[in-house]
Amino acid sequence: MKYRDGTGSPGQLPRTALIEASCYNRVRLALRLHGPELNLRLPGGRGFRMRLAGQEWHCLDERLGGEVLLVWRGFRRTGGLNHPVRCLLQRRHSYARVIEYTVLADLERALASMLSVPMTMPARVLPHPALSR
Numbered sequence: 001m002k003y004r005d006g007t008g009s010p011g012q013l014p015r016t017a018l019i020e021a022s023c024y025n026r027v028r029l030a031l032r033l034h035g036p037e038l039n040l041r042l043p044g045g046r047g048f049r050m051r052l053a054g055q056e057w058h059c060l061d062e063r064l065g066g067e068v069l070l071v072w073r074g075f076r077r078t079g080g081l082n083h084p085v086r087c088l089l090q091r092r093h094s095y096a097r098v099i100e101y102t103v104l105a106d107l108e109r110a111l112a113s114m115l116s117v118p119m120t121m122p123a124r125v126l127p128h129p130a131l132s133r
Contacts, residue, residue: 014088017072023104024075024085026111027052035117040114042106048099050107059103061095069093070100 030038031052038052047063057069074088091097 012078014073014090015070017087018084018090019072019075019087019104020040020108021082021084023080023108023111026115027057028106030111030115040107040110042103043109044106046099046106050103050110059096059099061093064093067093069096070103 032056036050036053038050040050040052041062042048042050047061048069049060049066051058051060055073055075057072058068060066061069069092071090072087073090076086077083078086083128089100090101
């Protein structure tokens with residue numbers, strides 16, 4: 001059986017996908033700050049969890065005993081930091097089609113709250129040593 005987008009049933013070959021730059025950049029920043037692998041529960045009470053490592057992201061469903069629903073891997077930048085990032089997306093469960101587009105938005109929300117740093121001191125511009133002689 002083929003889906004309308006031509007990807008076939010879950011478990012078949014991965015397809016090319018685009019991830020918004022803001023999401024990809026937040027994941028990279030979180031991995032740099034908090035370790036080589038992160039395991040995050042996604043907001044919304046749907047029981048999804050993201051396991052993030054350098055070149056592979058897994059979306060798991062806790063209600064299904066931690067079964068992997070989606071896998072993103074093979075990330076490739078095609079432009080600057082504000083351009084979408086190409087990757088390979090593999091659906092591993094029939095339910096994956098339903099959540100495919102909302103999981104990354106939930107991930108961004110989880111990372112935004114995790115990475116928010118309250119400003120304790122106002123920022124200031126420092127003079128460049130070579131220019132202040």
